[in-house]
Amino acid sequence: MSDMAQARPLADAVKPGAPRQPWTISAKLVDTAVQVAVILALAAAWEFGARYGAINPFLLPPLSVVLERLWSDLISGVVPVDLGLTLYRALTGFLIGAALGITIGILMARSALVRWFFDPLISIGFPMPKIAFLPIFILWFDIYDTSKIIMVAFSCFYPIVSATYAGTSGLDKWPIWSARSFGARERDLLWEVYLPMAMPQILTGLQVALPVGMITTIVTEMLMGGRGIGGTMITAGRFADSVGVFAGILEIIILGFVVVKGLEMIRRRLLVWHPESQR
Amino acid sequence: MADAVIARHETGGAGGGVHAVVNTVVRFSPLLLLCALWEFLGLSGLVSQQMLPGLGEIAQAFFRMLFEGNLLYNTMRSISRAAAGLGSAVIVGILTGLLMASFRPVRLLVNPIVQIFYPMPKSALIPVVMIWLGLGDSSKILLIFLGCLLPVIVGTYNGARGVNPFLLWSAASLGASRSAVLREVVLPAAMPDILSGCRSALAFSFILMVSSEFVIATDGVGYMISSLGDGGLYPAMFAAIFFVAAIGFAADRAYAALVRRVLRWREA
Numbered sequence: 049m050s051d052m053a054q055a056r057p058l059a060d061a062v063k064p065g066a067p068r069q070p071w072t073i074s075a076k077l078v079d080t081a082v083q084v085a086v087i088l089a090l091a092a093a094w095e096f097g098a099r100y101g102a103i104n105p106f107l108l109p110p111l112s113v114v115l116e117r118l119w120s121d122l123i124s125g126v127v128p129v130d131l132g133l134t135l136y137r138a139l140t141g142f143l144i145g146a147a148l149g150i151t152i153g154i155l156m157a158r159s160a161l162v163r164w165f166f167d168p169l170i171s172i173g174f175p176m177p178k179i180a181f182l183p184i185f186i187l188w189f190d191i192y193d194t195s196k197i198i199m200v201a202f203s204c205f206y207p208i209v210s211a212t213y214a215g216t217s218g219l220d221k222w223p224i225w226s227a228r229s230f231g232a233r234e235r236d237l238l239w240e241v242y243l244p245m246a247m248p249q250i251l252t253g254l255q256v257a258l259p260v261g262m263i264t265t266i267v268t269e270m271l272m273g274g275r276g277i278g279g280t281m282i283t284a285g286r287f288a289d290s291v292g293v294f295a296g297i298l299e300i301i302i303l304g305f306v307v308v309k310g311l312e313m314i315r316r317r318l319l320v321w322h323p324e325s326q327r
Numbered sequence: 328m329a330d331a332v333i334a335r336h337e338t339g340g341a342g343g344g345v346h347a348v349v350n351t352v353v354r355f356s357p358l359l360l361l362c363a364l365w366e367f368l369g370l371s372g373l374v375s376q377q378m379l380p381g382l383g384e385i386a387q388a389f390f391r392m393l394f395e396g397n398l399l400y401n402t403m404r405s406i407s408r409a410a411a412g413l414g415s416a417v418i419v420g421i422l423t424g425l426l427m428a429s430f431r432p433v434r435l436l437v438n439p440i441v442q443i444f445y446p447m448p449k450s451a452l453i454p455v456v457m458i459w460l461g462l463g464d465s466s467k468i469l470l471i472f473l474g475c476l477l478p479v480i481v482g483t484y485n486g487a488r489g490v491n492p493f494l495l496w497s498a499a500s501l502g503a504s505r506s507a508v509l510r511e512v513v514l515p516a517a518m519p520d521i522l523s524g525c526r527s528a529l530a531f532s533f534i535l536m537v538s539s540e541f542v543i544a545t546d547g548v549g550y551m552i553s554s555l556g557d558g559g560l561y562p563a564m565f566a567a568i569f570f571v572a573a574i575g576f577a578a579d580r581a582y583a584a585l586v587r588r589v590l591r592w593r594e595a
Contacts, residue, residue, distance in 0.1 A: 083442075165357045278451070
């Protein structure tokens with residue numbers, strides 16, 4: 049196992065005798081610098097390629113034009129409203145899915161009745177493309193926030209519940225026995241033993257579910273129209289407003305990056321005690 | 328994760344024939360319960376027939392679409408697009424991932440791009456491919472390709488980087504060339520990670536296939552579902568939705584079976 053953890057990239061591993069200790073930090077710095085340079089070079093290629101006609105400016109408007117649009121929309125309040133709505137729908141749905149998924153996952157691991165009921169529903173529902181059910185939710189709950197949030201919660205639920213169940217059902221029995229022998233009640237066991245031990249897998253489930261929830265939010269917004277990044281982008285696309293489309297893409301890249309990295313940070317905080325953070 | 332749930336039952340139900348049948352019935356009885364609840368809600372009038380058409384009606388609509396309508400044609404159109412996008416993403420993704428793990432310049436070049444685009448919800452690209460390639464097949468194939476590419480690259484890269492260095496050193500000391508090491512050692516050792524990357528790509532391909540057809544399309548099963556819904560033909564819409572969901576389920580199960588075959592050489 050420790051072999052795997054210390055595995056080095058193939059390029060370095062094939063040539064033994066490559067980097068030594070004092071060089072590692074500066075090698076890392078070089079890596080970072082090169083990667084930042086790559087991004088800057090891409091941005092420059094985008095800007096000048098579109099500006100001087102190498103790229104059709106309708107298909108890819110110059111970066112500066114897109115940023116200008118982003119800035120003016122930011123000032124006029126369009127962007128904050130769109131971002132806020134999208135984030136609200138995505139996170140509300142995600143949190144509902146997480147609350148239900150974690151609760152049911154733990155109950156499944158601990159009660160045969162709950163397991164009997166949910167097991168077939170989850171093993172059949174997990175691999176299905178949940179987004180296909182969107183028209184049903186539109187039919188049931190209309191086209192406003194309710195149906196969007198329920199759709200997001202529905203698609204986030206499956207990865208979370210199956211990860212939680214997998215995490216809580218295969219627990220090592222020794223910590224549980226020792227906690228019991230120290231007089232822990234079932235409620236203490238849940239908070240002090242089951243949840244912490246299953247936490248890495250639950251968090252992995254959440255990390256799978258969050259991007260799925262974002263994808264679903266965007267699609268529901270595109271399909272139902274109205275405000276929100278997805279709705280604004282698809283309107284821009286229908287009116288052949290390519291600057292608007294790419295402004296939306298930039299917004300969404302930033303939003304996705306912030307949300308996903310935020311969850312990674314939460315994982316590191318919650319798992320400070322866990323061996324995975326120590327390496 | 329869901330595999331574990333299913334596998335437990337497959338191995339656990341190894342009793343006699345009758346026993347196995349009883350087990351299966353007991354196992355899937357919650358689904359029957361749900362169906363009964365569905366029928367009850369519809370028949371009792373608690374929920375209108377529009378919202379919750381009877382299961383018999385849905386089945387009838389399904390067979391009518393299957394034999395007389397164009398359900399099969401639209402499904403084939405959708406699946407061929409998903410297969411084209413997913414297939415090219417798998418090939419390009421595995422090659423890119425292996426190159427990234429083997430050559431530092433490639434890694435430094437590709438890694439920032441992957442880092443930026445990985446957290447982006449790929450459905451946001453729907454209007455972009457619409458502007459680039461219009462409403463036809465190519466825009467959806469490009470969307471599915473882009474959406475499936477990153478999970479494959481990341482899976483391959485992580486798998487290839489995690490290869491036990493002792494394996495690489497032994498192969499090299501036995502005189503294997505660089506490309507032979509890649510082919511004979513790195514690729515098989517990374518296979519479990521590659522295959523799990525491809526599995527998320529498979530799931531994404533279905534999501535993107537259906538959602539792109541909801542938003543921009545002139546045919547395909549997603550388009551069919553949304554036009555049935557717009558036309559108020561709800562039993563047929565429910566039937567088409569369940570059909571797509573069943574195909575997605577079947578594809579995932581078939582893929583899981585394939586993975587078990589490919590990885591037979593690993594000790595279970």
